Amino acid sequence: xxxxxxxxxxxxxxxxxxxxxxxxxxxxxxxxxxxxxxxxxxxxxxxxxxxxxxxxxxxxxxxxxxxxxxxxxxxxxxxxxxxxxxxxxxxxxxxxxxxxxxxxxxxxxxxxxxxx
Numbered sequence: 001x002x003x004x005x006x007x008x009x010x011x012x013x014x015x016x017x018x019x020x021x022x023x024x025x026x027x028x029x030x031x032x033x034x035x036x037x038x039x040x041x042x043x044x045x046x047x048x049x050x051x052x053x054x055x056x057x058x059x060x061x062x063x064x065x066x067x068x069x070x071x072x073x074x075x076x077x078x079x080x081x082x083x084x085x086x087x088x089x090x091x092x093x094x095x096x097x098x099x100x101x102x103x104x105x106x107x108x109x110x111x112x113x114x115x116x
Contacts, residue, residue: 008043021047022071028095029070029079033114041097041113048113052094055084083115090116 010017024044027034029051036044051069054062058080067076087094093116100110 008039010040010043019071022069025051026070026072026075028113028115029075029083033112035100035110035112037103038097038099038109038111041111044113045095045097049092049094051079052083052087052115053092055079056088058084086115 010020012020021044024034024036024040025048028044028048047069051066054066063076063080066079067073070076070079083094096114096116098112098114100112102108103110
């Protein structure tokens with residue numbers, strides 16, 4: 001039973017899974033929206049929303065935390081300059097997940113996750 005175990009593993013080890021989330025978040029912040037599977041979008045949402053909240057704070061410590069979570073200082077700069085200023089007055093709910101259908105090859109449900 002998977003009681004109290006909400007982490008989606010995606011068939012990856014911990015470090016590879018963390019790199020995978022970093023990559024998805026960098027793409028989301030760079031492009032504003034990405035299309036992926038529904039499970040990946042749902043796992044990315046809390047990761048990305050915490051980063052946007054840090055970007056709203058706009059302190060040196062928050063920049064360092066975001067750079068560490070995203071993997072590169074350049075990605076953190078994009079996050080703080082573009083995204084943080086847009087959502088400065090918003091209280092939460094920075095992302096939206098829209099279901100788009102099923103993938104032909106394996107039937108996985110697809111979704112678009114975008115910044116609101």
